[in-house]
Amino acid sequence: MTAPTTAPAVAQDTHAHVDPAAQVADAGKTVPVQTRSERPHSFDPADFGAPTGREVNWKHTPVAQLKGLLADEPGDDSALSIDLDAVEAYLVPDGDGHGEFFRPEDLPSALAWKHAPRGLHLRIGQGDEIDGPIVLRIDGRDAGKRAFGQILIEAMPNSRATVLLDHHGSAQYAQNVEIIARDGARLTVVSVQRWADDAIHAAAHQARVDKDAALTHFVVSFGGGLVRVNPNVELAGAGSEARLYGLSYADAGQHLESQVYLHHKGAHTTGDVLYKGALQGEGAHSVWVGDVLIGPDATGTDSYEANRNLVLTEGARADSIPNLEIETGDILGAGHASATGRFDDEQLFYLQARGIDEEEARRLVVLGFLSDIVQRLGVPSLEQELLQAIEAELAAVNA
Structure with a gap:
């Protein structure tokens, strides 16, 4: 994990786009995290510390509701069940080490990595084309119990498939989902949150899209007291594509959140991000933070991100923060937009x-x-x- 850097008394100029939500926890002592790409990563939960709500990635989240997923204690295997309809799936053996590229960037994700050493590995074979969705139904059994989970979805070269993660019931669930779309693959991953009102769900989705591959990723959130699903997608290969879509409907007292990161790393990559949400009722709250990074080697990139929110009643609130970093001048286009309004x-x-x-x-x-x-x-x-x-x-x- 990257250690904080000691800052001089005077502010320093930086060429990077500065996230307006970034704050200095101790003025004059540390340099704040200014962009999504600078956030620290670690497999050790102790490196993160418990969030206070002042950190840039936690300032819109009611962290007190997450306390069950912030304690460094094992989960309860009886807290939820997973039913799998798959072509080929197996458990990753204990001691297999870390994932191919997944790196936790917050405390719940690091705890899930530590306390869920056996993960479900779903592989779509090379050249396989699967017409119907592969469904993983995840049912929570007790809102008072915590559970940690890891899922690896791997689409082998030139394969095509749709995978649905369908969440129901009650639980406190920290989840890591690693997604790999290898060369030429066409993969769709849909995460649907239809939890009961007392459920707490914190998920980190990290995806890598290789040469000429395409990933379509959906986050659909209706149920749950607090649902935080953060997709992180790297367009690593030349000619790769990512389409990241989201839909949420927040009711009174619900908190539905997604922090989206799209990193254009390879040349001639294409990205499209569109999240839409509706809110109704006192205390209904949605949060969307969208970060796009076009790296120095991502020439010929075409990228756009947008968030739209419709507030239906008094007392509802939508926070929407788009950010864009561009490190090369040789692109086809890039832009971002955000709008929140009533009828x-x-x-x-x-x-x-x-x-x-x-x-x-x-x-x-x-x-x-x-x-x-x-x-x-x-x-x-x-x-x-x-x-x-x-x-x-x-x-x-x-x-």
Whole structure:
């Protein structure tokens, strides 16, 4: 883990983009972490220390709710179960060492690595093309128990598959997911959080996309008291692609968070990030932090990230922070955008002018806003399930 650097009394100039959320914990003593690429990594939980909520990667998170996943104590194997529908899967033996490239960057992730030495390894064979989704259903059994888990999803060269991580029930669950799309692979990974209201879920997804491979990654969060799913994707190979999509619907008292990092490392890589969220009810809170780094060797890159939030009621809050670093001038394009607002009065007027009552007009606007992400899944059965879940959320706000 990188040790903090002693800072002089006066501020120093830096060529890097400065994250506006970065704060100095002890003014004049340490240099704050300014960009996502500078965050420390370690497999040792002791290197991180318990977060206080002042750190750049924790300042929007209610860390007190995470206390069960911040203690350096073993988990309970009875806290959850995993049902697997897979072509080839096996447990990684104890003592196999660290992952191919996964490196924990916060305390829950380091604890998951320490206390879940046996991980589920799902491999799609070279050249295999699997039409239906491979489903891992994860069921929590007790909100009072903690669980740690590790999952490796590996798509071998020129394979094609969709993997669904489907979370239900109640638990306190810290999860590491390592994703590898090898040369020419086409891989879709969908993580759906349909937890009960008392569940706590902290997940780190780290992916590497090799030469001419493509990864489509979805984070869909509806349930859970606190859900924090942070995808970290490295476009390592020339010609690689990543499409990172997110959908969330936060109710009263819910905290739904994603901190997204897309690192363009290889030449001629393509990235598209789009997260959308709706919020309703007192204390409903969503957090999206998007970081894109275009490295010095990522010539010919084309990248864009955006976050859109629709606030449906008073008392709900959406935090949205896009960041962009560019270390080469030879790119096709790069940009970022963020917007949070309420209903579009013109859309409502248009629908009401055609005989649709206000309640139905609002339902149609929200459904149209969120279904854009759902329709990108390419799994008809799951798309239908998620649209029904959105309808159920809308029915609750209109009740």
